[in-house]
Amino acid sequence: MSAYWIAHVTVTDPDAYAGYQALAPAAFVAHGARFLARGGKAEVLEGPALDRHVVIEFPTLADARACYDSAEYRAARARRAGAATVHVVIVEGLPD
Template structure:
């Protein structure tokens, strides 16, 4: 069974308030075994358009990635993020090849 990933591109409007989201999302990520592969490091856009911050989070499988996003723990964290940032987030199944 392939792993799955959250791929997010984020614009943070209020970095101080965004810290509350980062603290709150830890509970959901711990519960669902999330592992950060990319968390806002330096990036170079070579094609197209993208937001200034990229995040890639690995999960055991697609069902776990979806369950984490839909969980009460993450939804509570999301309520803190949405007023202070704009994001494009996709849940993507990995490739076993």
């Protein structure tokens, strides 16, 4: 069963955030991730306006969690520290 990262990101330091962007793709590739939405046009219908929205599909909930916990993604998160406000949720998909 698929699982999804749903992330809301407000970048506060684009130069520092670029370090995250350079490292994070290796973690996503290693865990079978597929981007479904990444920073495109968005319309807020309820709740606070947030800058950037990302939806990433993983083959399984275990893959989604393993990606977040991986050494590659920990290194990317360290590069992002202080450069953005980030909210990430992992959501299990519906049965196939």
